[in-house]
Amino acid sequence: MVALNEYLFFGCEGLLLLGGLLSFVLQTKAKLSMVIAFAAASIACLGGLGLGLNVLLAGNNLNLTLPWSLASSAITFTVGPLEAFFITVSALVCFAVSIYSVGYVQSYIGKHNVGVLGLLYCLFIFAIIGLIASGSAVLFLFLWELMSIVSYLLVVYHHRDSQVRQAGFTYVVMTHIGTMFIVLAFLLMYVYAGSFSFAGYILVGRSMPAAVKNIIFLLVAIGFGTKAGIIPLHVWLPKAHPAAPSNVSAIMSGVMIKTAIFGLIKFIFVILGNGPAWWGILLLVIGSASALLGVLYSLMETDIKRFLAYCSVENMGVILLGMGAAMVLARNGFVALAAVALMASMFHVLNHAIFKGLLFLGAGSVNFATGTRNIEKMGGLLRRMPWTGLFFLVASVSIAALPPFNGFISEWLTFQSLLALGASGGNLFLEVLGPLAGAGLALTSALSAAGFVRAFGIQFLALPRSSGAKNAKEVPISMRIGMGILAALCPLLGVVPFIIIKLLAPVTAVLLGVHTAPVLGNYFRLSIPSGVGQHTALSALLVPSLLGMAGLVAYLVVKYIGKGGSVRYAETWNCGTTLTPRMEYTGTAFAKPLRMIFRQIFLPEREVKTEYTVEPYFKAEMSYEGKIKPVFEDVLYRPVTRLFVVVANKIRVLQSGSIHLYLLYMFATLVLLLIFAR
């Protein structure tokens, strides 16, 4: 079976490279080029999926070394359970997205260079899967940077739009700065390990001095945190994700930022072997902040993709919550509970990959059909695009963590692990922090439910608000298949979450030494071990069946009791006038109560301008402008950038053009050197 793994790995990566290059070479034949790229990508992703599942289920790790080296470090790939899980997640989402892309990219033919898109797309997936599998820090870094750069190029694919260029720049710079921290961590590890191979890192990771471990932890937290888009390092994310073509956004949000989580888990659990409790607490605090602020900011967006991007910030926070809880619990000796927390975190990784990928694909479909991303210009799409609407709804319900969909399962696990933190009998601080973070999570998911009521309701329900929305047509079949695959997974994993828990069993076994499967119940129910002896359980299988039954009973009872029930169709009651789309509640209006409630966070500014024909009764024109203060940009990023520019311009005076000044520099250098360095 080992050979099979190798075939799958080489097949997957090779096909991606080949497909990308072929697509680039054939760029003049746009259609062919497109088909080649995405066909290759989907087949390759199947291979990746096979590899991941094979490692997870059959337990054969992949270890291979290529016959040359990179910066004097051997090129090795190792796929253990952790890597396999992330490869599975990536390949799964990329597979669906690749199928979707065949239809989506058709609209680019003739307008954009499809060959370049195909090349970058394939390279992107190539880098993601490669970096997860990489067995040495150099290789990891190489592919990590490749991934960043390729995704940057994808972000600026529509580069004629100046906002896109701006977004791309922010993205590439921030991600590069993040990478710098990762490099520093790698280099520090190298000092102790003497090599760049992860195997070497693991050997020394646990025995390093505590101070060094702390530094490395902070470095990776910042470095990977930037990529994950956690607050306050998130500012690039809501700019970059919307700017890219939607299929790419789906991969960026669904898969790429998960690589950061992968890196964090790998570093914290595998290499450093956990650390003092404050590591976990830090992640808990950051996670809560990201989750809350992410969802709050998302509510203020009218651009559907920006909305989704902020939601990614939120979900990254949720993932970190689970991870932080796992770290603290493991530290305090509750390994089984730590396994639950880690499971929650990784389950959410998978879930978020699925539904966020789906949501971006949905947003892409809507954009494809209506030509806009502004939700205020949509409406009534459910009747025009029933499939897209259904898929979007499924994803919305899932991401709002409502039962019986998959999002609920992972949030339920997260809640349980946070409560376990409260009951784990550490100190008062931890005991309060756990449930408090739980309350924060509750707020987050309730807000996210509000956000998705808004997103789905404004986009898909009621009357269309623009001609684009009015004339929207259902998207081509390939796009529907791509979305359908992901959409089917949402209820499936919500009903039988044990599939995933079983898949993850070897992962927790490797990371914490706990076999999750027996700890966490069986196909029928999930159960949480607790110190008191009572088992807390959730039957994910039962809930949907009961729901279905209850719904059916209610329907039947209502249908056959009472003699009413005939249906008449008429216009919506609108106080006697005809309903026009302009009277509908808009997305901005929908968010208004929340904007008011959380005004201390949003710091909203509004401006109403009224022009009168006859004051004060006859208004000629009224305009309203409202915006919220981008706090992080204003407080953190803009001053720093400005400082750099100002200082740079100050220093540039040194090169004033005067040759005398230049000679003076030499003169001064020489004299100084003579005096001091003799």
Add this chain to the structure above:
Amino acid sequence: MIRVLLINFVQAALLVVIAPLVAGIIKKTKARLQMRRGPSFFQPYLDLYKYGQKESVVSEHTSWIFKSAPYIYFAALLVAALLVPVISSVGKLNFSGDIILFIYLLALGRFFLALAGLDAGSAFGGMASSREMAIAAVAEPAALLPLFTLAIATGTTNLTAIVFKNAMSGLVLLKPAYLLSFIALFIVTIAETGRIPVDNPDTHLELTMMHEGMLLEYSGKPLAVLTMGADLKQLLLFTLIANLFFPWGIAIGFGVGQIVVGLVAYLLKVCAIGIIIACIESLFAKMRLFKVPDLLLGSFFLGLLGLIAKFIF
């Protein structure tokens, strides 16, 4: 196993049956406090019957969401009803679910109801949905925090287990942690059930409505389902409070005597809560919408104090 299921179904059925009655009791009490005779206790049943006789008018702008929302809403509440111990706390219903699921089932119902409110395109529905989601968002952490306190105190989030434990330990309410949590949860209940001072359940007038606004487009049988659902939700929350904080008298076995005692105790408790709510409604005026979050924030902090108190005392 079968018996456990059966008990559950019976309890849920009981909840469904008496839910309109509790609503009627509240209405009657309010009327009495306002020196009116008021409708009969059984008026809500008659209303439901009346809705069942009517044809329903559906907006032509709507989609399938509008039509299916009532059933999803009701189903979610019905499943939630299956989770709550009513007259008996026996039977470790491990498989069924816990408080988190309970709260999220309510959220599921709300999600679709809010969508339905948006579906017809009327500004009233949109406004109501918007406010409902906003208030619910603030209410949810305030609801969960006291529940977490209970969960940590008992070591499980399973409702039945919590109630069972509390019932065994006697006068639990006397602990400060429980007292604070109770008050917090009670405030949330007012908000969640759409009662004054948060919402006015008696009016469709634009400036006050939240829950009623979402139902504005409904008529006939779907309206009956939704009204029934709202009543059920109210009763569910009352039951939750009653049995979590005052588990006195709840049946601990399947003995007939126990169950009768449990039933009587339960009815008394629920009626008492209903009357208290009616009193509060009569004593206070409705708050401005944007004062409500302050109230809920207060409740949240009470809950937090309760949590801290749990560890200190």
Add this chain to the structure above:
Amino acid sequence: MSSSELSNLLITLTLASSFLIIIGRRLDSVIKAAVVQGIVLAIFTAVRGWSTGMHEMYVAAVLTLLVKAGLIPYILNRVARLVDTGWGIKSYVNTKMSLVICVALVIVAYSVTGDMLASGSAVFARALPAALAMMLIGLFIMTTRKRAITQVVGLLVIENGVFMAGVGATNGMPAVIELGVFLDALAGVFIMAILAFRIKRAFATINTENLRSLRG
């Protein structure tokens, strides 16, 4: 007077002649001062040749005379005349201040290198600080004087300093190298002259203060 005393005298004179350049108020007097320095340097070279008995030093002396006291000043004069921008010296630092700074530079030079060669060649021990001082002074001239031609003179002073050190070393640099150095210096001045002409053509001035369009 022994050869070493003579050498010392000449070294001092060479150094002193750099001060002549500093106090020069007109372009032609500055160039003349440079000629003086070239002549003194040539004499010094000849003396060194005589004292060490190396005949190629005489060749070097003649070359010095020809190039540093003849050819280069000639070229500079020609350029100055051709570009014709007046004979005044423009400087960022006035003469008095310049003198003070240059004295300070001499002190620096001596303090840096004074104790470096307790043993070894006496002449070189004298020549080294003086050479260093001349280099610093030359650089100072280049830094403060605005006109292109005065800058070339400053460069000349630096080169003279180096040359003096070279000659002061036990037996001078190997001949091949010295020849190379000469040719280079000559070519350098030639090319500078060419550029100066072109600059004059393009900018209508060779006041290097005006060459400030490339910045940042």
Add this chain to the structure above:
Amino acid sequence: MMPFFLLGLPLVTAFLCIFATKQKTLSVINVLGGIAIGVTAVLLDWHVFTKGTLVELDKFIYIDALGAYIIGLIAFVGLAAGLYSLGYFAHELEAGELAEARLKWYYVLFYVFVFTMLAVVVVNNLGIMWVAIEATTLSSALLVGYFDTKASLEAAWKYIIICTVGIVFALFGTLLLYFAAVHVLGEGSKALDWSTLLQVASKLNPKLVKLAFIFILVGYGTKVGLAPMHTWLPDAHSQAPSPVSALLSGVLLNCALYGILRVHLVVTQTVGPGFTNALLIIFGMFSVAIALPFILAQHDIKRLLAYSSIEHMGIITVAVGIGGKLALYGALLHMLNHAITKSALFFSAGNATQHYRTKKIAKIKGLIKAMPVTGPALLLGAFAIAGVPPFNIFISEFTIFSAGFAQGKYFVTGLLLVLVTLVFAGIMYAVAKMAFGSPPGRVAVGETNKWSAVMVVIPLCLALLLGVYTPPVIGNVIYQVATMMGGR
């Protein structure tokens, strides 16, 4: 005999060019000459790396691994720049910016310039090396001022003044070294042969040697472009014709650095590594730090590239200062990588500036639309020069960083990493501005000519290749050089 061929061929080529008048003839001579030099260099390198140091004329000519390595660089970039010149000047002639009669002088100077650089590396005597380095200044100054515009003359003037001053200091340093050596070795020109100096280094007067090093560092450092003596560099590199810029950035700086390296090796033997290493690190770091603000807020594409050269020379200098085999390996690899990548960038910048008729970054827009080969090449080249995989500079920079950490120089290496990261931001800002967007209406779509486009792609492909795979030949060669340089 090979060294003589190597030195003779450029001179012969230059000489032939004097008599050519037509563009075609010049091109033929240029191509043949370039290839001949390249072949000779390869043969010579082959000899050195397989059979060891090449010595001719009683050690007057002494080519060891380091020398051979630089010779390879010179020949490679020289050939590339020569080939690129064909397209570049064809376009200049077409556009009427240049009279055909003047073209030959370009090639004459070009090959003289190549000759002087080769001479720097070939000779054993530090004095002669000095002469050769000075000669590179003189020959390239005329190339910088070749276009005879105000700006180019100003640049040439500054270049020659500042570099001449610097180089005179280097001469003084050389003189001091000689004086120190004479005491041990006695009279004669052998006292300045570095091969000899290395053997007696430990017996030299340390004070004198230190002083010598200071002067040589300041002197040749000026030529290398170490801050704060770098001031001529952005002017000269931005005003020279693009192929010359590539040559200046890619190899001239390395030649000057070679001078420092030679002396560095000797001085380390005399006074221990601490002194020179500290100075090299300080100057290197300062160069990187000074280049940063100019890169962050730059308006001129070629100046941007020039500052980037300062940055990279700084990195190499720091790497040498860090010391040890790994760091030296990284430094040498970085020389090669920088030469290749910078050539690609200067070539594409040359195409772009020719096409848009401006060097202002703000005025070059939509390059990837307007120039389908040059535009992407500029973008990818920018990635490469900023140290991003899959390009070669990443490999060498990473090697340098890891060497720095391995040597325990956390602060220096960390700071260097931070600076390099910030430089990335500056480069991306500028290049993204040029590459993306819609080209202005006045600019036609299409490459200036095919040849120029091809010459952009070739070095870029090499950069990519070296980024993913270090051929054993190159790896071994550099390893050999690093070992020779006393890597511990």
